[in-house]
Amino acid sequence: MNARLLFLHALSPLHAGTGQGTGAIDMPIARERATNLPFVPGSTIKGVLRDNCTDDALQKKIFGPKTDNAEDHAGSAQFADARLLLLPVRSLLGTFAWVTSPYVLRRLLRDLANAGITGAPTTPLQPSDESRCIVCYNTSAICDPQTSTVYLEDLDLQAAVEPHSNWATWLGQHIFPDDQAWQTEFTKRFCVVHDNVLNFLLETSTEITARIKLMEDSKTVQQGRLWYEETLPTESILSGLVIATPVKKAAITTQEIYAELQKLNGKTLQVGGKATVGRGLVRLQIKQ
Numbered sequence: 001m002n003a004r005l006l007f008l009h010a011l012s013p014l015h016a017g018t019g020q021g022t023g024a025i026d027m028p029i030a031r032e033r034a035t036n037l038p039f040v041p042g043s044t045i046k047g048v049l050r051d052n053c054t055d056d057a058l059q060k061k062i063f064g065p066k067t068d069n070a071e072d073h074a075g076s077a078q079f080a081d082a083r084l085l086l087l088p089v090r091s092l093l094g095t096f097a098w099v100t101s102p103y104v105l106r107r108l109l110r111d112l113a114n115a116g117i118t119g120a121p122t123t124p125l126q127p128s129d130e131s132r133c134i135v136c137y138n139t140s141a142i143c144d145p146q147t148s149t150v151y152l153e154d155l156d157l158q159a160a161v162e163p164h165s166n167w168a169t170w171l172g173q174h175i176f177p178d179d180q181a182w183q184t185e186f187t188k189r190f191c192v193v194h195d196n197v198l199n200f201l202l203e204t205s206t207e208i209t210a211r212i213k214l215m216e217d218s219k220t221v222q223q224g225r226l227w228y229e230e231t232l233p234t235e236s237i238l239s240g241l242v243i244a245t246p247v248k249k250a251a252i253t254t255q256e257i258y259a260e261l262q263k264l265n266g267k268t269l270q271v272g273g274k275a276t277v278g279r280g281l282v283r284l285q286i287k288q
Contacts, residue, residue, distance in 0.1 A: 002245075002254050003115040004261075005287040007175050008040065008082050008238045008271065012281040013207055013231035016040040016272040025208060026227040032083070036202055037104070038232055040271060042079035042240065048269050049079075049261065049284075058260050061250040073249040077257055082240035083107070086171075086190075087198070088233050089205045092151035094141030096235065097191040099152065101198035102126045105167070111241055117287065121167045125192040133157040134192040136168040141188035150191060153204060157193065167192075174287055175237060178266065207231045231279060242286060262286050 016030050016039070029038050046063060053059040060066075064075030085108060086098040105124035112120050125134045133150050135143050143150050143159045150157045172186035193201070209229050242261065244254040264284050272280040 003111075003241045003243045004258060005111060005115050005117060005174075006045070006079075006082060006240050006242050007085075007285040007287075008045075008240075009175060009283040009285070010232055010234055010236040010238075010281070011268060011283055012234055012278050013209075014040070014236060014272055014282065015229060015231045015274050015279050016044055017230075024228065025230050027229040029206065029230045029232060031202075035103075036199060038084045038202070038206070038236075038238075040082040040238060040240075042081045044271060045082060045240070046075075046077075046079040048271050049264065052264055052267070052269060053260060055260070058252070058256070061247075061252040062257055062260060073247050076244065076246045076250050076252050077261070078243040078245055080241040080243070082238040084202075084232070084236065085239040086237040087201060087205060088235035089152045089191075089201055091142045091189075093144060094189060096189065097142045097150070097152060098186065098189045098235070098237065099191050099193055099198065099201060101193055101195045103195045104198070105192070108239060111239065115241060115287075120170050125162065125167060127160065127192060127194045130194040130196050131158055132160055132194070133197075134160050134162055136162050136166075136190050137187055139188060140190075142191060152191070152193070153201065155197065155200075157197070175285060177285065205233065207233050229274070231274075258286070258288075262288060 017027050018030050030041060031038050050059060050063040062075060062077050065072045085104060086100050088096045089099045091097045102124040127133055135150065138161055148159045150159045168187040168190035172183035176182035176186060211229055212226050244257045246252050246254055265286055267284055269282055269284055270280050271282050274280065
C-alpha cells in the first residue's frame with residue numbers, strides 16, 4: 001500500500017459533526033460506533049485539501065473532476081478518516097496532558113505498518129491497571145514529583161515513569177517536525193492511561209457549548225433556538241492515512257501526488273463546521 005501518515009493538530013475547538021443529536025447534546029461530534037473514538041471523516045479532509053490546492057490541473061488529477069464532470073475519472077488519492085490519537089485533558093499540574101491509551105497506540109502501529117513507516121516504537125505502553133498511567137520522562141510537567149501522582153480532571157492516577165520509552169520522542173518529532181520547543185512540550189505532557197480510563201475521558205473532556213439565537217427587537221432567545229454543540233478541544237491531535245492510487249487517465253505519478261499534498265505541511269486549514277466563529281482551525285502534517 002502506497003500510503004502516508006497524516007496528522008491534524010487542532011488550533012481551535014474542532015466540530016466535525018453527525019448532523020443530529022440523540023441526547024442532551026443537539027450537535028455532537030462524529031464518533032466511531034464501536035469504539036466511541038472521535039474522528040474527522042475522510043471526505044471532509046479531502047474537501048479541505050482540494051480547496052487548498054491552488055494548481056487547477058493538479059487539483060483535478062489528484063482529487064478528481066468537479067461534480068459536473070465527475071464521470072471523467074476518479075481521484076488519484078484516497079483519504080481515510082482521521083481518528084483521535086491524543087486527547088488534551090485538564091491537569092492540576094502542567095495545565096493539560098496529551099492523553100492516549102494502549103488500544104489507540106496499537107491502531108497507530110497498524111497504520112504505520114500500512115504506510116511502510118519504520119523506526120517507530122513497536123510495543124504500546126500498557127498501564128498495569130486503571131489506577132495507573134505512564135509518563136515518559138522524570139521531567140514530566142504533569143506528574144507530582146513528591147507523590148508520583150498525575151491529576152487528570154477529577155482522577156488521581158499513580159504514575160509509572162518509563163525513562164527509556166521513546167513513544168513521546170517519536171510522536172513529538174513527527175507531529176512537530178520543525179519545532180524543537182513544541183517537541184519538548186509534547187514529551188513533558190505525554191501520558192498513557194488504561195483503555196477504560198480513556199473511555200471515561202472521551203465522555204467528560206470534550207467541550208459542550210450552549211448557543212442561542214436572539215430576536216432582533218427584544219434581544220431574548222427565539223423559541224426553540226437554544227442548542228448545545230460538542231467540540232474536540234484545542235490541542236487535540238488526530239491521525240489517519242492518505243493513499244496514493246494514481247488513475248491512468250489522470251496522468252499523474254505517486255510522487256507528484258505526495259509532493260503537491262506536502263506543500264500544505266505546517267499550514268493552518270479550516271476543517272469541519274462553525275468556521276465563522278473560529279471553529280476547526282487545524283495544522284496539517286503529512287509524514288514524508
